[in-house]
Amino acid sequence: MQYSFNQNRRKLVVKLLALTAVLLVLGGCFPSNDLARQEYLMQGNTMGTTYNIKVVGENIDSVKLQQGIDEKLKQLNQEMSTYINDSELSTFNQSSSLAPVSVSPGLARVLKEAIRLGKLSEGALDVTVGPLVNLWGFGPEYRPETVPSDELLAQTKARVGLDKLVFEQGMLSKSIPNLYVDLSTIAKGYGVDLVAEFIEANGINNYLVEIGGEMRLKGFKHTGELWHVAIEKPLTNERAVHQIIIPKDNAVATSGDYRIYFEADGQRFSHIIDPKIGKPINHKLVSVTVIHPSSMTADGLSTAMMVMGEEKALAFAEENDLAVYIIAKTDHGFVEQSTVKFMQYLK
Numbered sequence: 159m160q161y162s163f164n165q166n167r168r169k170l171v172v173k174l175l176a177l178t179a180v181l182l183v184l185g186g187c188f189p190s191n192d193l194a195r196q197e198y199l200m201q202g203n204t205m206g207t208t209y210n211i212k213v214v215g216e217n218i219d220s221v222k223l224q225q226g227i228d229e230k231l232k233q234l235n236q237e238m239s240t241y242i243n244d245s246e247l248s249t250f251n252q253s254s255s256l257a258p259v260s261v262s263p264g265l266a267r268v269l270k271e272a273i274r275l276g277k278l279s280e281g282a283l284d285v286t287v288g289p290l291v292n293l294w295g296f297g298p299e300y301r302p303e304t305v306p307s308d309e310l311l312a313q314t315k316a317r318v319g320l321d322k323l324v325f326e327q328g329m330l331s332k333s334i335p336n337l338y339v340d341l342s343t344i345a346k347g348y349g350v351d352l353v354a355e356f357i358e359a360n361g362i363n364n365y366l367v368e369i370g371g372e373m374r375l376k377g378f379k380h381t382g383e384l385w386h387v388a389i390e391k392p393l394t395n396e397r398a399v400h401q402i403i404i405p406k407d408n409a410v411a412t413s414g415d416y417r418i419y420f421e422a423d424g425q426r427f428s429h430i431i432d433p434k435i436g437k438p439i440n441h442k443l444v445s446v447t448v449i450h451p452s453s454m455t456a457d458g459l460s461t462a463m464m465v466m467g468e469e470k471a472l473a474f475a476e477e478n479d480l481a482v483y484i485i486a487k488t489d490h491g492f493v494e495q496s497t498v499k500f501m502q503y504l505k
């Protein structure tokens with residue numbers, strides 16, 4: 159079985175992950191003939207994309223659960239969506255004041271992780287990259303579909319940098335008036351974590367949460383099998399399974415640039431920007447998949463490594479003991495590589 163995702167939204171098109179039903183019955187987990195255990199499916203829309211959530215248990219009031227989930231997601235959007243004009247983050251972005259402001263706990267949590275991952279990746283992940291994203295036409299602003307001039311690029315680059323964003327003791331400030339913070343690279347992952355935590359708080363320990371391709375799993379399916387996830391083949395016009403993984407109680411995130419891009423003069427421009435050069439990434443790395451307990455962390459790390467490129471990404475993954483699987487394009491087709499830590503999850 160594969161989910162069909164909402165493909166309308168260019169920016170948030172799901173890249174790689176689809177679920178597959180695979181027959182693997184495990185001893186020791188709950189019995190597959192336990193008829194009281196049911197699987198409840200909840201689907202909806204958030205962050206310009208879709209969500210698919212499955213919970214497994216007995217007598218779950220999934221209608222009430224979904225209402226709670228929708229409330230959480232609505233709050234998240236009101237805190238950090240750059241598509242909502244009066245969201246907390248949009249209000250911060252629109253303000254030219256350099257005075258520190260207090261932020262909601264949700265926004266604080268995402269900002270803290272964004273800054274941590276920014277430092278860890280030496281600036282490959284940079285949530286102030288928004289003006290460059292917009293310049294290259296991938297943000298909420300008008301999409302030019304042309305290559306910007308060097309002058310405009312230099313001007314825009316001057317507005318970007320994590321050093322211009324200060325978050326201390328719960329207070330957020332900027333050192334230049336027109337700093338623009340775009341959390342879209344980890345917001346979906348955070349949403350997945352938030353929903354997973356809410357589900358667990360409701361006493362449910364077997365679930366799958368997926369928002370726009372970001373995924374987190376725990377426990378077992380109603381049949382007693384472990385959750386399986388398929389990494390898609392890196393094709394722009396087709397969906398096919400490339401590799402099946404069993405992530406266990408973890409999140410899975412994939413960053414890939416082969417679905418979201420524009421072309422100019424025969425060159426492809428990715429929606430992921432290399433903050434160092436201010437331009438869309440342009441290398442042989444087609445996708446990076448990360449398995450990590452936190453969906454937000456996996457989400458951010460996968461994008462960061464996508465920026466780094468193949469060699470640096472693999473070195474970074476080994477250095478930081480990460481479970482990472484990459485697909486690179488070569489003259490002889492696609493080549494996969496995974497870190498030692500990832501291998502345990504390969505089916």
Ligand code: ADP
Pocket residue numbers: 169170173282283284285287291296297340342343344412413414415429430431432433457460461464465
């Ligand atoms: P992917 O899943 O392919 O990594 P995401 O949707 O998670 O893509 O993140 C890409 C989005 O993040 C872009 O559309 C853009 O808004 C923003 N972005 C682009 N480059 C960077 C970067 N280097 N650091 C942080 N955010 C970025």
Ligand code: MG
Pocket residue numbers: 343344412413457458460461
């Ligand atoms: Mg990402």
